[in-house]
Amino acid sequence: MKTAASAERGFTLAQYLTCLIGIVRREALRFLHQRERFISALVRPLVWLFIFAAGFRQTLGVSIIPPYETYVLYEVYIAPGLIAMIQLFNGMQSSLTMVYDRETGGIRTLLVSPFPRAWLLASKLLAGTLVSILQVYAFLLIAWFWDIEAPPVGYFLIIPALLVSGMMLGSLGMLISSVIRQLENFAGVMNFVIFPMFFASSALYPLWRIKESSLPLYDICQVNPFTHATELIRFALYGQIDWAALAIVVAFGFLFMTGAILAYDPARGLLPRRGQAAG
Amino acid sequence: MQAAIVNRLFLGGIGAGLLSFAVLAAFPAEAYLAFVSNEKSNSVSVVDTDKMTTIKTIPTGQRPRGIAASKDGALVYVALGDDDTISIIDTKALRVVGELPSGEDPEQFVISPNGKTLYVANENDAAVTVIDLATRGAIGRISVGVEPEGMAVSPDSATLICTSETTSMAHFIDAASHQVVANLLLPSRPRFSAYKSDGSELWATSEIGGVLSIIDPAAHKIKETVSFEIPGVRRELIQPVGVNLTKDGKLGFISLGPANRVAVVDGRTHNVLKYLLVGQRVWHGEFTPDEKYLVVANGLTNDVSFIDVAALKVVKSVQVGELPWGVAILPQ
Numbered sequence: 115m116k117t118a119a120s121a122e123r124g125f126t127l128a129q130y131l132t133c134l135i136g137i138v139r140r141e142a143l144r145f146l147h148q149r150e151r152f153i154s155a156l157v158r159p160l161v162w163l164f165i166f167a168a169g170f171r172q173t174l175g176v177s178i179i180p181p182y183e184t185y186v187l188y189e190v191y192i193a194p195g196l197i198a199m200i201q202l203f204n205g206m207q208s209s210l211t212m213v214y215d216r217e218t219g220g221i222r223t224l225l226v227s228p229f230p231r232a233w234l235l236a237s238k239l240l241a242g243t244l245v246s247i248l249q250v251y252a253f254l255l256i257a258w259f260w261d262i263e264a265p266p267v268g269y270f271l272i273i274p275a276l277l278v279s280g281m282m283l284g285s286l287g288m289l290i291s292s293v294i295r296q297l298e299n300f301a302g303v304m305n306f307v308i309f310p311m312f313f314a315s316s317a318l319y320p321l322w323r324i325k326e327s328s329l330p331l332y333d334i335c336q337v338n339p340f341t342h343a344t345e346l347i348r349f350a351l352y353g354q355i356d357w358a359a360l361a362i363v364v365a366f367g368f369l370f371m372t373g374a375i376l377a378y379d380p381a382r383g384l385l386p387r388r389g390q391a392a393g
Numbered sequence: 394m395q396a397a398i399v400n401r402l403f404l405g406g407i408g409a410g411l412l413s414f415a416v417l418a419a420f421p422a423e424a425y426l427a428f429v430s431n432e433k434s435n436s437v438s439v440v441d442t443d444k445m446t447t448i449k450t451i452p453t454g455q456r457p458r459g460i461a462a463s464k465d466g467a468l469v470y471v472a473l474g475d476d477d478t479i480s481i482i483d484t485k486a487l488r489v490v491g492e493l494p495s496g497e498d499p500e501q502f503v504i505s506p507n508g509k510t511l512y513v514a515n516e517n518d519a520a521v522t523v524i525d526l527a528t529r530g531a532i533g534r535i536s537v538g539v540e541p542e543g544m545a546v547s548p549d550s551a552t553l554i555c556t557s558e559t560t561s562m563a564h565f566i567d568a569a570s571h572q573v574v575a576n577l578l579l580p581s582r583p584r585f586s587a588y589k590s591d592g593s594e595l596w597a598t599s600e601i602g603g604v605l606s607i608i609d610p611a612a613h614k615i616k617e618t619v620s621f622e623i624p625g626v627r628r629e630l631i632q633p634v635g636v637n638l639t640k641d642g643k644l645g646f647i648s649l650g651p652a653n654r655v656a657v658v659d660g661r662t663h664n665v666l667k668y669l670l671v672g673q674r675v676w677h678g679e680f681t682p683d684e685k686y687l688v689v690a691n692g693l694t695n696d697v698s699f700i701d702v703a704a705l706k707v708v709k710s711v712q713v714g715e716l717p718w719g720v721a722i723l724p725q
Binding site for chain 1: 706710
């Protein structure tokens with residue numbers, strides 16, 4: 115497929131890689147220059163871990179549910195949800211940079227590149243996901259000192275899980291960014307996307323507990339892709355693969371990415387129309 | 394260049410993962426059988442400690458609680474509180490093969506280190522019955538305080554300790570003459586006591602007092618009191634019950650009942666090192682003979698938790714019968 119595309123457009127695989135590395139490097143540089151972003155990305159889950167989890171430790175209690183093999187403290191339970199939260203925020207923040215880039219003209223520079231648009235957007239997503247993986251490992255390191263330890267194999271198996279979930283959440287962010295006209299609208303994303311996704315998921319409470327209190331909420335949690343991203347990460351961290359979660363995350367990722375590619379397609383997407391409206 | 398470094402790191406990671414699997418496969422844990430008394434379901438669950446699964450459930454009489462293995466590992470004794478007897482389980486056939494005359498309402502018992510005598514507390518009778526294991530007959534009866542429960546024998550088999558819950562005392566009994574030689578007042582509702590293997594200290598838990606008393610058994614005096622504090626857990630839920638000390642006396646594990654934790658206490662300094670989360674209302678436990686694991690019974694969650702003694706981590710909880718009370722472990 116790639117070869118056919120390369121032949122058609124006259125690009126070699128090496129050139130595609132150069133393009134990818136260029137975009138990843140740009141994202142990495144931006145990340146390294148924004149220390150506050152790194153610190154805030156880390157502080158957010160740590161506040162949840164140290165303050166929220168400590169307060170709820172006794173009231174909630176967690177019974178044994180897979181992938182756990184014994185009783186776990188609440189902070190151990192919410193760690194995978196906080197990892198997914200890091201990726202969710204990162205995905206949305208990447209989308210914020212898309213809006214910023216569009217305002218400053220950076221996105222046009224990217225999109226006028228002769229490479230296929232899908233490749234450019236996928237590269238941008240991958241770059242954002244790799245940044246989120248760095249944040250996750252920094253979080254895991256601090257969590258380790260807080261007695262949140264996973265089996266050694268989990269620290270390796272989590273990488274593919276983070277790649278898949280990061281790409282899914284990133285493409286959701288990208289899809290959303292295509293309909294945001296101004297940077298200020300990002301507050302709306304917080305209210306209408308990030309918070310509902312985070313709270314109506316298995317990140318903070320096990321699904322069986324949600325089912326006990328509200329069946330409709332349980333159904334909402336079940337269709338929330340963030341729930342499945344959290345479970346994919348949770349199982350991977352304990353050396354297991356949750357195939358159902360993997361399939362759902364991949365499916366949602368494909369859906370969001372297709373949507374984002376279409377939205378950023380000048381021929382039929384939302385971008386030109388909005389551009390014209392703005393202009 | 395960067396890609397090469399990433400590749401190397403990735404391959405290195407996979408290599409390390411495979412190596413750890415290989416090491417685990419090369420040194421499997423020793424296999425032992427754990428016998429768990431289930432107070433409510435009137436049975437004893439047999440758990441394979443290597444596979445960490447329940448392999449058989451042996452029906453018993455009413456209300457099995459105190460449980461211990463014979464020194465040669467051929468038999469397991471289990472006290473049946475409502476049947477006023479102690480059942481004998483054959484550990485090869487995994488079935489009940491006989492019984493001992495325990496006296497009324499047997500709860501907890503201890504076998505002397507020389508393996509010859511069994512001492513059982515008769516909770517409703519304020520007495521201790523002495524049973525000769527060779528003849529399977531009662532050879533003595535000792536009057537103690539109200540609601541006797543915790544039983545311990547000194548490593549030299551010379552002194553028997555019985556703690557009585559309502560009288561709040563530890564009774565020091567001369568094993569030869571069956572005479573109480575000293576009584577020591579303990580914090581409220583003492584439940585259990587255990588000797589260090591060198592006989593230098595006796596550790597006794599007080600359920601309502603919420604403390605562990607470190608006793609000098611020669612002087613019959615409390616030399617130190619250890620209290621427990623767990624962030625987020627109400628003080629009244631911290632009810633110390635079971636005590637398990639490693640053979641080298643370096644670590645003590647105290648089951649804290651409804652606090653759902655096992656406290657790890659330093660054998661020398663008596664400082665609490667760690668609290669390990671287990672199931673609800675953790676009661677009594679037993680080490681595997683190699684001391685790799687401590688297996689503790691969680692009464693209200695109907696399971697036993699395996700504690701990795703070297704790592705001080707709970708590795709797995711395994712379902713058993715209803716209201717598990719105590720554990721006895723022997724080589725398979």
